[in-house]
Amino acid sequence: MAIVFTVMSSMNIIAILIGIIFVNDNKLNPAVMLSITMSINSIVMPILQVVRLLGNIASASTSSARVKEILDRDPKIKTNFEVEPLADIKGTIEFKNVSFKYDDDDEKEPFILENFNFKFEEGKSYAFVGETGVGKSTIAKLLLREYDPTTGDVFVNNDKNLKDINLKSYLDHVGYVEQEPQIIYGTFFDNIRYGSFDATKEECIEAAKKANLFDFINGLPEGFNTTLGERGFILSGGQKQRLVIARMFLRNPKVLILDEATSALDNIVEKEIQGELDKLSNGRTTIVIAHRLSTIRNVDQILVLEKGIGVSQSGTFDELKGKEGRFKKLYEAGLMN
Numbered sequence: 371m372a373i374v375f376t377v378m379s380s381m382n383i384i385a386i387l388i389g390i391i392f393v394n395d396n397k398l399n400p401a402v403m404l405s406i407t408m409s410i411n412s413i414v415m416p417i418l419q420v421v422r423l424l425g426n427i428a429s430a431s432t433s434s435a436r437v438k439e440i441l442d443r444d445p446k447i448k449t450n451f452e453v454e455p456l457a458d459i460k461g462t463i464e465f466k467n468v469s470f471k472y473d474d475d476d477e478k479e480p481f482i483l484e485n486f487n488f489k490f491e492e493g494k495s496y497a498f499v500g501e502t503g504v505g506k507s508t509i510a511k512l513l514l515r516e517y518d519p520t521t522g523d524v525f526v527n528n529d530k531n532l533k534d535i536n537l538k539s540y541l542d543h544v545g546y547v548e549q550e551p552q553i554i555y556g557t558f559f560d561n562i563r564y565g566s567f568d569a570t571k572e573e574c575i576e577a578a579k580k581a582n583l584f585d586f587i588n589g590l591p592e593g594f595n596t597t598l599g600e601r602g603f604i605l606s607g608g609q610k611q612r613l614v615i616a617r618m619f620l621r622n623p624k625v626l627i628l629d630e631a632t633s634a635l636d637n638i639v640e641k642e643i644q645g646e647l648d649k650l651s652n653g654r655t656t657i658v659i660a661h662r663l664s665t666i667r668n669v670d671q672i673l674v675l676e677k678g679i680g681v682s683q684s685g686t687f688d689e690l691k692g693k694e695g696r697f698k699k700l701y702e703a704g705l706m707n
């Protein structure tokens with residue numbers, strides 16, 4: 371297209387130069403030359419526009435072919451929306467011979483989890499600990515079905531393969547408290563209701579009370595109608611955590627995944643929040659992805675992950691802290707703080 375543009379412009383300039391020579395030699399009237407130049411321009415400009423348009427059409431059709439290629443791709447995670455929804459999560463959740471790596475196609479990439487086997491009992495609490503990068507959060511991602519195992523399976527309700535379950539209905543029963551609490555632009559009501567859109571104002575207030583957030587919100591001039599988020603009221607780290615905990619009380623999930631829920635808080639706030647988290651976990655299958663051992667004192671079972679080994683130790687906090695092994699090392703390294 372640039373070539374056409376250059377050729378057309380050059381021809382235009384040449385025509386003008388020839389015209390000037392003719393005018394100088396008195397072979398052409400200046401008025402006639404002006405009208406010829408204007409006529410040439412009025413022919414050339416539309417041709418250039420058409421050429422430009424053709425170029426745009428060509429690049430748009432290449433882009434739309436790329437978009438189609440992406441849309442036509444089979445999603446890796448099958449959502450099974452056509453399958454009957456899961457009414458509840460009951461019984462065990464089991465990882466059976468699960469091996470996982472993020473890039474299935476890369477043979478050189480090592481497995482993050484290799485032949486991992488574990489059964490979570492209904493209503494009990496578990497914590498994964500281990501050095502950074504060992505695969506703790508990956509376990510949470512597999513439970514949330516952000517990924518499927520490379521090999522092996524995850525079974526819920528004792529024997530239902532997670533791959534075959536209606537994904538939305540499963541996730542409706544799973545609560546996830548992530549490292550960075552997500553606050554949306556909206557009021558406290560909107561933020562607590564986020565994820566349980568049918569909840570009434572009374573239910574939101576009840577959830578805020580359970581998360582120990584009610585007195586704070588009620589003390590604000592606009593109460594639950596205070597706007598949060600970007601350009602709105604800014605919450606502290608602890609208040610954000612409480613807001614997410616209130617959301618969870620409202621959603622009332624059967625399975626709770628807490629990914630380093632208290633990592634960003636100071637010790638005093640962390641202790642206060644821990645009380646609310648313990649209340650929230652009560653009676654639910656709870657899986658904590660932990661960095662600070664102080665947050666998992668009360669869980670039923672701690673699993674220590676080690677690179678290349680998988681689960682190297684398991685037991686209660688008190689059992690593990692007295693035993694030789696990785697947990698004792700982590701404990702003595704000051705991860706209690």
Ligand SMILES: Nc1ncnc2c1ncn2[C@@H]1O[C@H](COP(=O)(O)OP(=O)(O)OP(=O)(O)O)[C@@H](O)[C@H]1O
Nearest residue numbers: 472473482500501502503504505506507508509661
């Ligand atoms: N989306 C991803 N794509 C590719 N590799 C990833 C991805 N997410 C994590 N990893 C890699 O997988 C390994 C395990 O990560 P994971 O986050 O599960 O570890 P972790 O034990 O939770 O670590 P941390 O304590 O630092 O959060 C790490 O080597 C990490 O770099």
